Amino acid sequence: MRAIRLKGSGGLERLTVVEMEEPGAPQEGEILVRLHASSLNYHDYLVALGTIPTADGLIPLSDGAGIVERIGEGVSEFAVxxxxxxxxxxxxxxxxxxxxxxxxxxxDGVDGYARERVVRPANWFTRAPRNYSHTEAATLTTAGLTAWRALVNDGPLKAGETVLTLGTGGVSMFALQFAKMMGALTIVTSSSDEKLAHARALGADHTINYKQHPNWADQVLDRTGGRGVDHVIEVGGPDTLPQSISACRIGGHIALIGVLTGFSGPIPTVALLTRQVRLQGLTVGNRQQQIEMIRALDANDMTPVIDKTFPLQDLIEAFRYEASGAHFGKICIEV
Ligand SMILES: NC(=O)c1ccc[n+]([C@@H]2O[C@H](COP(=O)([O-])OP(=O)(O)OC[C@H]3O[C@@H](n4cnc5c(N)ncnc54)[C@H](OP(=O)(O)O)[C@@H]3O)[C@@H](O)[C@H]2O)c1
Structure with a gap:
């Protein structure tokens, strides 16, 4: 079967298409999955670049969706x-x-899903939403679950609250959609007016161009009558966090998710404590949260925003497209 491995050193050029042995029969508690899709996250990009060091020869991509082809003994949760x-x-x-x-x-730590088939313990997967394509399902593992956990588990978001999302990437557009699904008001920022129009079409109540308004927190306070928002989906990191703190209501919640502007930087601690803001760092979520998210998706008519899909062999091109920042929502890979 075909797969992609990260070989040697030197950035995206390390991504190499290889032929490898089909996996063997699933053992007790395992399933064999024919993978049909994956999706790209910033984390995958950092792994592919080598910024996050991994074992030589690693198969990249954390997200994987497909069909169960065989089950091992004792597996009762899934059927072929x-x-x-x-x-x-x-x-x-x-x-x-x-x-x-x-x-x-x-x-990252173990081989990922840039391949056609895999044998894994059954509980390394969950059922996909009922009416989702494989490509849609593949967006849930990382971006979908991060946005879900930030709002639903860590929030916890209540109808009528206001959610601010930064930028229009995968996590942020999931957060916008979940927030609307749960009856919240939403404010979306972006560097692009065209993307903001797209966000309004998805239900964003207010939009702010953060390039035109470098002090965008003031705009957020204007749009919320000076109160600030209840929840911030903070994907920027050091350069955006000070404004996220200013944009948050007193006692509000910042889900500290991303590193798009770097890995460390100064924090305005006095603003954080006087505004009594809850700063919650998080990485994705657990399997039970994924099951609950998928139950919510089954009960609602919400499908992810997919910007573009590339075939597996064009993974380098797909990462270059991600790096260009031209995308709105998710970039997917068909296997
Ligand atoms: N903690 C976790 O569990 C977790 C999980 C998933 C992702 N993440 C992190 O979250 C971040 C976003 O991930 P993603 O997969 O959604 O990325 P993505 O799809 O590549 O989104 C990138 C988008 O972020 C926006 N952006 C870039 N710089 C910005 C800035 N200074 N201010 C506001 N927005 C900015 C841009 O939106 P516009 O083009 O609209 O300006 C850009 O298109 C990454 O740092 C990623 O590592 C963390």
Whole structure:
């Protein structure tokens, strides 16, 4: 079967199409999945570049969706033909987070899903939403679950509250859609007026161009009658966090998710404490949260925003497209 491996050193050019052995028969508790789709996350890009160091020869991509082709002994949760989607932290099944690392994350600590077939423990996957294509399902593992957990578990978001999302990438557009699904008001920022028009079409109540308004927190306060928002989906990191703190209502919640502007920087601690803001760092979520998210997607008419889909062999081109920042929502890979 075909796969892609990260070989040697030197950025995206390391991504090499290889032929490899088909996996063997699933053993007790395992399933064999024919993978049909994946999707790209900033994390995958950092792995592909080598910014996040991984083992030589690693198969990249954390997201995977496909069909169960065979089941091992003792597997009762899935049957042959079921549509499934992978888990980002496969050994974090439920409860509080117990680890901060990526040692068992596919496409980082262990081989990922840039391949046609895989044998894995059954509980490394969940059922996919009923009416989703494989490509749509593949967006849920990382971006979908991060936005879901930030708002629903960590929030917890209530109808009528206001959610601010930064930029129009994968996590932020999921957050916009979940916030609307749950009856919240939404404010979206972007560098592009065209993307903001697209966000309004998706239900964004207010939009702000952060290039035209470098002090965009003032705009957020204007749009909320000076109160600020209840929840911020903070994907920028050090350069955006000070304004996210200013844009948050007193006692509000910032989901600290992303590193798009860097890995560290100064924090206005006095503003954080006087505004009594709850700053919650998070990495994706657990399998139980994924199951609950998928139940919500089954009960609602919400499908992810997919900008563009590339075939697996064009993975380098897909990452270059991601790096260009031209996308709105998710970039997907068909296997
Ligand atoms: N903690 C976690 O569990 C977790 C999970 C998933 C992702 N993440 C992180 O979250 C971040 C976003 O991930 P993603 O997959 O959604 O990325 P993505 O799809 O590549 O989104 C990138 C978008 O972010 C926006 N952006 C870039 N710089 C910005 C800035 N200074 N201010 C506001 N928006 C800015 C841009 O939107 P416009 O083009 O509209 O300006 C850009 O298109 C990444 O740092 C990623 O590593 C963390």
């Amino acid at each position: 033909g079921d549509h499934v989607v992978s888990c980002f932290f496969p050994e974090w099944q439920n409860g509080e987070a117990t680890s901060s690392g990526f040692a068992k994350t596919p496409g």
